Amino acid sequence: MDEAAFLENYDPAAYERPSVAVDLILMSVVDGAPAVLLTRRDQHPFVGQRALPGGFVGIGESLDEAAHRILAAKARMSDAYIEQLYTFGAVDRDPRTRIISVAYFALLPADRFAAALKSAPELALAELTVPWRGETGGPIEARIGDGDPLHLAFDHGEMLSLAVRRLRGKLDYSGIAFALLPERFTLRALQDIYEAILDTKFNKPAFRRRMLDRGWLEATGERETGASFRPAELYRYRQAEGEQ
Known part of the structure; x- marks a missing residue:
């Protein structure tokens, strides 16, 4: 059997296929503290909880295309530079089904957040408290205003922790901090x-x-x-x- 015949007879249902999502970690420094842009989930699971802006990858689009689509639709931004941070694939990370999420990361000046918050009432700015120094990592607390620490949906707390570790690790040898200015x-x-x-x-x-x-x-x-x-x-x- 040649390759053309193999592809013609290939059964895509022969193997289980997990869903793929993209989540956006949009960070800045606001009033002297690290901050991230969060949205509020309007459906189950975790309905009403805060989460990173995200969504599923369409069958006909690349990861980058999906990330920029979600950036425009949910974060009201069209021209931010974003890059892949990490792929989160724990089997039980999403209670619905097997879903793999590719996290994208962006650093933005604070004024970009102000414009996004004005145009999208479902978005909120959360201040990050990082109770560890260096690059070893640990839990991160996110608060909106004077509220209690948020219980973020899915494994989005882990995504934020990795983003901070990556940021701190690159700070000394790269110009990454200048994206915040x-x-x-x-x-x-x-x-x-x-x-x-x-x-x-x-x-x-x-x-x-x-x-x-x-x-x-x-x-x-x-x-x-x-x-x-x-x-x-x-x-x-x-x-x-x-x-x-």
Whole structure:
């Protein structure tokens, strides 16, 4: 039998096929704390609970296509850069049936969240509390306002924990933190981002010297406006060659 004949007679029902979903981890730093965009589930399972924006992959679309479709439909964003984080495939991760989820990760400036929240009332901004330092990992607490810690649907708490570990692991050798800043920013704002992600306070002169010595920053010659004190100099990120 040649390949054409094999494919013509192939029975796709011969093997069980799990469903595939995509979940979006959209993170920022808001008011000095890590934050994530959550939606409220309107159907079982976990009806009424908070979850990451997500959905099933269509039979005729790629994972990336599904991720961008869900980004536009559920997070009201059309041009965010997202990348695959990890595939979650525990057999019992979803009580409905065998569902594998591919988590996508994005870091965004805080103003992008403000626009999404305004256009989608089902979305909420949850502040993340990370009670561990370094990259070892552990549980993460998510709260909306002054509320109690949320019980997130499915294994979305695990997804958030992995996203923070990945972010912390890449912070020291890549320019990933600059995705959380506007195009022009102060060194003070950059230090605020690092301190929020790592839950650590840095010596101001030492931090600034380290950032400048890395060659990542380019002075714009401009200064911030609207400051009640001496306006700080504005910088932009000098993207490394070959970096996406």
